[in-house]
Amino acid sequence: MSGTSPSTGSGSVSIGSGSVSTASGSVGEEVLAVEGLVQHFRGRGSAWGRLRGRPPKVVKAVDGVDLVLHRGETLGLVGESGCGKSTLSRCAAGLYTPTAGVVRYARQPLHGAPDRAQRRLVQMVFQDPYSSLNPRMTVGQTLSEILTYHRLVPRAQVRARVGELIDLVGLPTRAADQLPRSFSGGQRQRIGIARALALEPQVLIADEPVSALDVSVQATIINLLLDLKETLGLSMLFVSHNMAVVRQISDRIAVMHDGVVVEEGDTSEVFEHPHDDYTRLLLASVPRIGGAPAPATAGAATERGLR
Amino acid sequence: MSTLVDGPLRQPRSTPVTGTPLLELHDVDVEIPLPHGRLHAVRGVSLTAYAGQALGLVGESGSGKSLTLRAAMDLLPSPAVITGGSVVVAGTDVTGMRPAQRREHISSAMAMIFQDALTALNPTMRIGDQVAEVPRQRLGMSRSAARARALDLLVQVGIRDPEQRYRAFPHELSGGMRQRVCIAIALSAEPGLILADEPTTALDVTIQKQVLDVLGRLRRDDGVGLVLVTHDLAVVSSTCSELDVMYGGRVVEEGLTEVLLSAPRHPYTAALLRSVPDPDAPVHRLLTIPGAPPDLLQPIEGCAFAPRCPAVVDRCRTERPPLASLGGPHASACWRAHEPERWPGAVGEAALEGVLR
Numbered sequence: 333m334s335g336t337s338p339s340t341g342s343g344s345v346s347i348g349s350g351s352v353s354t355a356s357g358s359v360g361e362e363v364l365a366v367e368g369l370v371q372h373f374r375g376r377g378s379a380w381g382r383l384r385g386r387p388p389k390v391v392k393a394v395d396g397v398d399l400v401l402h403r404g405e406t407l408g409l410v411g412e413s414g415c416g417k418s419t420l421s422r423c424a425a426g427l428y429t430p431t432a433g434v435v436r437y438a439r440q441p442l443h444g445a446p447d448r449a450q451r452r453l454v455q456m457v458f459q460d461p462y463s464s465l466n467p468r469m470t471v472g473q474t475l476s477e478i479l480t481y482h483r484l485v486p487r488a489q490v491r492a493r494v495g496e497l498i499d500l501v502g503l504p505t506r507a508a509d510q511l512p513r514s515f516s517g518g519q520r521q522r523i524g525i526a527r528a529l530a531l532e533p534q535v536l537i538a539d540e541p542v543s544a545l546d547v548s549v550q551a552t553i554i555n556l557l558l559d560l561k562e563t564l565g566l567s568m569l570f571v572s573h574n575m576a577v578v579r580q581i582s583d584r585i586a587v588m589h590d591g592v593v594v595e596e597g598d599t600s601e602v603f604e605h606p607h608d609d610y611t612r613l614l615l616a617s618v619p620r621i622g623g624a625p626a627p628a629t630a631g632a633a634t635e636r637g638l639r
Numbered sequence: 640m641s642t643l644v645d646g647p648l649r650q651p652r653s654t655p656v657t658g659t660p661l662l663e664l665h666d667v668d669v670e671i672p673l674p675h676g677r678l679h680a681v682r683g684v685s686l687t688a689y690a691g692q693a694l695g696l697v698g699e700s701g702s703g704k705s706l707t708l709r710a711a712m713d714l715l716p717s718p719a720v721i722t723g724g725s726v727v728v729a730g731t732d733v734t735g736m737r738p739a740q741r742r743e744h745i746s747s748a749m750a751m752i753f754q755d756a757l758t759a760l761n762p763t764m765r766i767g768d769q770v771a772e773v774p775r776q777r778l779g780m781s782r783s784a785a786r787a788r789a790l791d792l793l794v795q796v797g798i799r800d801p802e803q804r805y806r807a808f809p810h811e812l813s814g815g816m817r818q819r820v821c822i823a824i825a826l827s828a829e830p831g832l833i834l835a836d837e838p839t840t841a842l843d844v845t846i847q848k849q850v851l852d853v854l855g856r857l858r859r860d861d862g863v864g865l866v867l868v869t870h871d872l873a874v875v876s877s878t879c880s881e882l883d884v885m886y887g888g889r890v891v892e893e894g895l896t897e898v899l900l901s902a903p904r905h906p907y908t909a910a911l912l913r914s915v916p917d918p919d920a921p922v923h924r925l926l927t928i929p930g931a932p933p934d935l936l937q938p939i940e941g942c943a944f945a946p947r948c949p950a951v952v953d954r955c956r957t958e959r960p961p962l963a964s965l966g967g968p969h970a971s972a973c974w975r976a977h978e979p980e981r982w983p984g985a986v987g988e989a990a991l992e993g994v995l996r
Contacts, residue, residue, distance in 0.1 A: 620918065
């Protein structure tokens, strides 16, 4: 890394500078933060390697990341496959216990898995809504199970609350009695969002929520997320490889490469004046309607990318 | 090879390519028999592709774009069948041929690459041997000549250290490298046309660009034509000079890419263009298309897009608009194609302004 990263070393202080502005105008306090986050995965290695006493290969998926998400803000996390963005988001959601570093929810550090109260603060929306829903449970059953387990509403009102949630994400009322398989991809993603919203979280972590959808459907989900963020005052960590989508939805973005954040800043600032070489390469590679990328950067970028 | 690519082929955007088309589809119908009816997936699609030309076929899931391509290549997944129309490859109608003869004829003129390169490759064979297979088996080259040819092809698709890569197995390569190997295999029979079904959808943007560059270079330098099926308008825009937009199993608009992107004359194309997020300009609201694609199990009366179309008039619901020329290669299947200024809202805006600045 060329040392231009504003985030390396200096912890969360430099990121949280007051100059950040969001679409809604004001920026609140920290709602989610990771500090010095490291997540290594240890491979099994080959049987032969184990016999010879060779150490198993360690994959450094996330290798020292500091990020802060403020109240009411959308932070876009971009990068290519294998850069560690999904691992980072899963650590932030408490699905992995990090190798080192701290995850904080509302300034309280997380010890191991989040407890019930912490779970309610941060919820996740996955890329493939179908595999993240129970195929044998109707949408209504899925949602009421969560509401009952977390004792969010009195038992008598569960049914009504399910109806509200379904309405909130723009699904027809009869959806409550249907199984996930009877919905289209876009509708399933709406169910996934309803499931996450059932806990009334403050933070939504969305890992590639629109990548599996057609463009016109993708647009409806993006609009839905923007609306929900506005009406419910959510903060969002939006993970995607799609630069165009991230540009639409994020107030700030962080670019990841090889397990570290190489550049972070206001969305328009990063898109218009990228500092890091990798960010430039990424931006130059994005196909554009009716436009070839700038020739000079693109040429240099391709050379580098081929290595 | 260079004799193929003189003059017009070098500027396909400005000059239409002349000569015998390598692939013509005439009113092709594809149906899939299902337990509860016949799914009419492709409904009378006609298209023409020339050597040295890049044609984009765009549409959303279920629009019939992939099946159209597979019908052309005689690779329809069972139980889908061609039930009407004709496929003409290099001037010969292949529809009535015996299967073996048809495959032979088609594969000498065209080759196909797929979205998932890992499943397209044989996991138990070294990649070099897979590339050398066609030269050896079908072109009858000697072992050493086939090997030399394979190394050539690997270089041509931008694989460095081909001598070492030759002995690699598919799982040892990255996604971009695998797709390059697939392109090398596709090129090994010296086709005039490559049919590509979402070749870069599974790849990262930086790798996508490299693969598209390889395909672009093959077209410019060696005159290898390309039919690119994708859902990504941005990819088409930077790759293809001609464009067919499909909806509900039909081509709803066709023409030069630049024209379609700057002045679409079908409300579906216009709406699609406005629903794509632009990486260079945040608009805080993307246009969405209400409703859902048509049920292809049912017969469609009138225009398939009518239930979702903001510019719909009564006629659209009863009478299907034909794909009618608007002058030059530009054609649109819309009753209101000639009056985009009277289309309502964002669709009308998109038709008048396009998305090209």
